[in-house]
Amino acid sequence: MRKRHILLYPPTIEVKNLHKINIVDIRRCKYTEIDIIDDPQKVIKILGNPIKIINVNEEKESFPNLFFNCRFWEAHEVLEKIWITEMNEKRKKYLQALILLCASMIHYLKGHEKVSDDLLNKALSLISELPEDLLPLFYISLTLNS
Structure with a gap:
């Protein structure tokens, strides 16, 4: 079973060529959040290293x-x-x-x-x-x- 991850990138990153990735949503504010149910390495291969990768099922923030x-x-x-x-x-x-x-x-x-x-x-x-x-x-x- 694939886990849900959110990859945080700078807000100015150009998001492209992610059509083969199971994307939940892409949101922009302080960061560009790429919310996926897929292997984060697929996004990293296309866009490079993110600022942070969040495993939604494990990481809890206030x-x-x-x-x-x-x-x-x-x-x-x-x-x-x-x-x-x-x-x-x-x-x-x-x-x-x-x-x-x-x-x-x-x-x-x-x-x-x-x-x-x-x-x-x-x-x-x-x-x-x-x-x-x-x-x-x-x-x-x-x-x-x-």
């Missing part, structure tokens, strides 16, 4: 680290795992808003501005329903537990 490094897809996945088991409705709503924010950023970076705006509005709507004094506590708790 939500804040992922988010602030523009790795919104992975940040979204970290939050979803927490959201699924969350029992506190207010905290669940906060997590859902952050998931929508990550999804909004993913679409924005792909040039899907309308979809991004719609997701951002949904996220802001959810956050606006929460007591303002709880938001910092939710963020601190999430930071410590992700």
Whole structure:
């Protein structure tokens, strides 16, 4: 079974000739993320050595680290795992808003501005329903537990 990897390259790299590789997605922000379910060496032979190779099934990073490094897809996945088991409705709503924010950023970076705006509005709507004094506590708790 092939494992999922994300290869991080500089944002300016020209991505070409990857048609024989099982690509999940290619995302650009702080890095060019080449998300594959394939052997990373196939990409390396074409594009050269990446800045970093992430084995998605093994490497775990915190939500804040992922988010602030523009790795919104992975940040979204970290939050979803927490959201699924969350029992506190207010905290669940906060997590859902952050998931929508990550999804909004993913679409924005792909040039899907309308979809991004719609997701951002949904996220802001959810956050606006929460007591303002709880938001910092939710963020601190999430930071410590992700």
